[in-house]
Amino acid sequence: MYTPRAPSRTSHTPHSVKQISKITATIASARRTREPQDSLRGVPVEIQEAFILEDLLFVLMGIPGTHIAYHPDYIPDDGNLRGATFVVSEHLDTSLRDLIERMLPLATYYTGIAAFIEFRSHTDYGLVNHALCAAIRDMLKDYLTLISQLEHAFVSSSTFTLQKLWFYVHPTLHTLSILYALITELVRVEDPEHGKDGSDEDDDDDEDEERNKALGLGGLKAVIKDMLSASSGLVKGGEVVTILWERMRNNSGDPTTFQVYRTLLHRASLPYTQMIKIWSTAGHLRDPYDELMVKETKSINRGTLEMDFIDEYWEKRYTLRDGTTIAGAGKRPQAGVPALRTVTGRLPGGACIPPLLEGWKHKILLSGKYLNVIRECGIDIPQVAAEDDEEWVLDGEKFYKGIEDAYAFANRTLLKLLVEDQQLLPRLRAMKHYFFLSQASFLTHFLELAGPELRKPPKNAPLVKLQSLLDLSLNMNFSGEEVAFKYKEDVKVSIATSGLYDWLLKVVSLSGFTGFGSDDGGETDFGAGPSTEEERKKDKDKEKKLTTVEVLAFDFIVPFPLSLVVSRKAILRYQLLFRFILHLKHIEQCLAQMWIDQKSPTWKVTVDWHPDLEKWRRRVTVLRARMLAVVQQILGYATTEVLEPNWRSLEAKLGKVLTVDQLLRDHVDFLDTCLKECMLTNAKILKIHAHLLQTCFTFSQYSYSFNKQASQIIDAYTATGEIDIDDQHLSMEKRWAFLHKFEHNFNHYFKVSFSSLESMPMLILRPSVVEIHHDCVQFLASSENTALLALVVRLNNIRTP
Structure with missing residues (x-):
């Protein structure tokens, strides 16, 4: 020196x-x-x-x-x-x-x-x-x-x-x-x-120090001052480059001053541009003093991908120090971003990005991220050519051309690796087949084989046996399922910890918004439980009543680097849609079995001698038919009006995608759109939907009881040729009371309202007014989710008798 x-x-x-x-x-x-x-x-x-x-x-x-x-x-x-x-x-x-x-x-x-x-x-x-x-x-x-x-x-x-x-x-x-x-x-x-001039302040400091010593707080002010100075950070890295750039620009009218600052800017920024060059062209982050705009969280590595439900590996391993993301607007500030300096209003140190790099910072970040993914796949990164191995000047044309070329190379290489080499689209088609149950003949076979196990409580369901039965069903290789058959080894059975609608309601209430995902930059605590002891007790009671089929889910093993696109966060969305469709199919199957039971002579024989029984049987049959129609219409809407059109749209986008980040956004947008249009992101409709389907499912479980009650009366009349009117009257009153509970609950949560749309907001917002499924769907379709109009048309054909 x-x-x-x-x-x-x-x-x-x-x-x-x-x-x-x-x-x-x-x-x-x-x-x-x-x-x-x-x-x-x-x-x-x-x-x-x-x-x-x-x-x-x-x-x-x-x-x-x-x-x-x-x-x-x-x-x-x-x-x-x-x-x-x-x-x-x-x-x-x-x-x-x-x-x-x-x-x-x-x-x-x-x-x-x-x-x-x-x-x-x-x-x-x-x-x-x-x-x-x-x-x-x-x-x-x-x-x-x-x-x-x-x-x-x-x-x-x-x-x-x-x-x-x-x-x-x-x-x-x-x-x-x-x-x-x-x-x-x-x-x-x-x-x-x-x-x-600190003369007066020095006197005050001496008085404060004497006072602190008398109170036993000697040195407290010095400690606080040290803490504040440490939190502000040193002026280094990008902040120094920014100051030089601004002073050069502000003194452009003075040739001497401009030339001095230009010389200093070029000399001082050489280490900065060299770090950017190494990061952009080789993916190495050589920043020992935290001067660059890009930072690495070393605690997040590839090993976290298997349990990464919030995409930390991709979104948080390498980030910008100023906390900005590509999505930009609507994002909450990230943790770890330093506070602005009180003097200049700028971020300190490396978090301060020079103004002339503000429009390039995302390309600089992404080029290095892409190259790191490529390297972790065992692919060598081509070295920079000898003619390009020269210093980049911050405000030179070669510098920006180098960033653009590095980003284009990294993006093109990773996109080819994902789409072509790793066959992203065929794997997504297989996931769509398994999770969305489109033409899934294996599921019917699996539900038949695993029926006894699926009716058990989740704690008693042997996961190994369920997996072997699923493998047996997948090995059938039904016609039309050849694409999915290739990836059958990647499908695994998993058991959720709670019911679908209870879990979704917790997520929606905790996240504080009606959409699902991370559109606001927040991270939902997927494992969060109820906040009070009373709610915990209610949840335990509900869990005791759950059967395995209600918490059954499929998992899908995705290798790296496809796990960046089909991450745990994305698979969670697939599982929610799968559980929703499976729940509808299960209720449809139960109601269809009830219909088969009602084709027996007990329900067909004429009972003119007992008009009340005849009317009761007809009401049971009509209620079952209406429930089946509602479930089938919701299921048909979810599969044909939501999942299929959105999937075709995704396929079209993937065929024209140009950047890796666009690929990630399109995939997540597809899943979030499906969740929203399937009514799984709105707390109001979720509650009503859950009650409606639970009523249908509970009704189907009493099929044997209805058959038994009808058979008792018919068998007694067939044996004796007469009936005890008083006894039968009392029995029919109980049967009617039991049936009326189901009818009331079903009509309560599904009632066609012909009120004007102007009254709908009051209908939904006022807790004293009955909340009706159809009315909520109609209001949402007219206000925020126009895709629900197709469901409104379907439900309009189902009338209350």
Whole structure:
């Protein structure tokens, strides 16, 4: 590290020996007869000029002289970044004093800049500050060379005067003032108290310190001050580049100032652009001092993908320090983003992105992320060609072309790897087949084989046996399922921890929005439980009543790097849609079995002798038919009106996708759209939907009881030829009361309302008014989810008798 030193006083051959000898003799005589502070009193102006010239050459390098000394208020300190201040002897001639005072700022500038270089060369300040200090040090070398030349002129020329000295140093004064203004801003940004007069504040600090000691809180203020200064962060990396860029742009009208800042910007930003180049072209993040806009969370690695339900590996392993994402608007600030500086309103350190890189920051981030994924797949990244292995200049055309080319290469390579090499689309088609149950003949076979196990409580269901039965069903290779058959080994059985609708209601209530996913930048706690003991008890009671088929789900094993697209977060969405469709199919199957039971003679034989029984049987049959119609219409809407059209739209987008991030967004948007249009993201409709389907399912479970009740009456009449009217009347009252409960619940949650749409908001928002499934669907279709219009048309055909 360079430390400025005083130039050596070597003798030179003078141009006029007689004149210099005369002046030297006069100076020696004056020094012998006078003290230093009085040495200029009564001395001729020519001699004063010689004295002051000798002192001034020392002072311009920060060394006090005999007649130019430190200011009384200045305390020499190696860490004083404001620079040394000097005062001239009061006995100096006025004409000389004015000229000297014009040159004294050079000494202040030089000492301040030298202290700044010494201080900022510490390793903690990073590579950008080191490069900036090196560039400023080179400029100071030119300044010291000039002083050395002026010294030579002083000792070798009798015509060297203060006027000539001023003539030579005047241009340098402007340059050093530019450098001094820069370091002053850098120091002020890092320490807002720098440069303020702290005399009064020091007195207050002393009083506060004495008070704190008396209270036993000695040093508390110092600790708090240290904490605040540590939280603000050092001025380094992107923030230094930003300050240089802004000062260069703001002084573009001054050619000298503009050129100085441009030189400093190019020199200081070389480490910064080199880090960007290595990251963009090779995927290596070499940022030992946290200066770059990209940061890595090393605790998140590829091993977390199997249990990563919030896409941490892709979204949070490599991020921008300023917390922005590609989605941008609507996102909450990310954790770990430092606070803005109070002085400038900018982010500190590496989190501050230079304005000229603001539009390129996402491409810089993504190019490195893509290359890291490619490397983790075992694919070598091509090295940069020799002709391209040169330094990138921050504001040069080659720099931005290099970023664009690096991003295009990384995006093209990863997209080809995902779509072509890893066969993304066939795998998504297989997932659509297994999760959306389109033409899934294997499911019917599986439900028949695993029927006894699926009726057990979840805790008693053997997962290994269910998996073997699923494998047996998948090995049937039904016609039309060849695409999915290729990936049958990747399908696994899993058991959820709670019912579908209860779990969805918790998610919606915790996330605080009607949409599902991370559109607002939030992260839903998927494992969060109820908040009160009473709710926990209710959940335990519900879990005891659940059967395995109600918590059955399929899982799908996806290899890396496809797990970035089909992540655990995406598979969770697939599972929700699967459980929703499976639940509908299961209820449809139960009601269909009830219909088969009602085709027996018990329900067909004429009972004119018992009109009440005949009416009761008809009401049971009509209610079963209406329930079956509702379930089938909802199932038909979900499969043909939602899943299939959205899947075709996704296939069309994937065929034209150009970027990896667009591929990820299209896939997530497809799943979120399906969830929304299937009514799984709105708490209001979820509650009504759950009650409606639970009523249908419970009704189907009483099929045997209805058959038994009808058979008892018919068998008794067939055996005796007569019935006990009083006894049958009492029995029929119980049967009617039981049936009326089902009819009331079903009609309560499904009732065709012909009220005007203007009254719908009040109908839904007022808890005292009955909440009706059809009315809620109709209101949502008219307000926020027009896709539900197809379901409204389907449900309009089902009338309340």
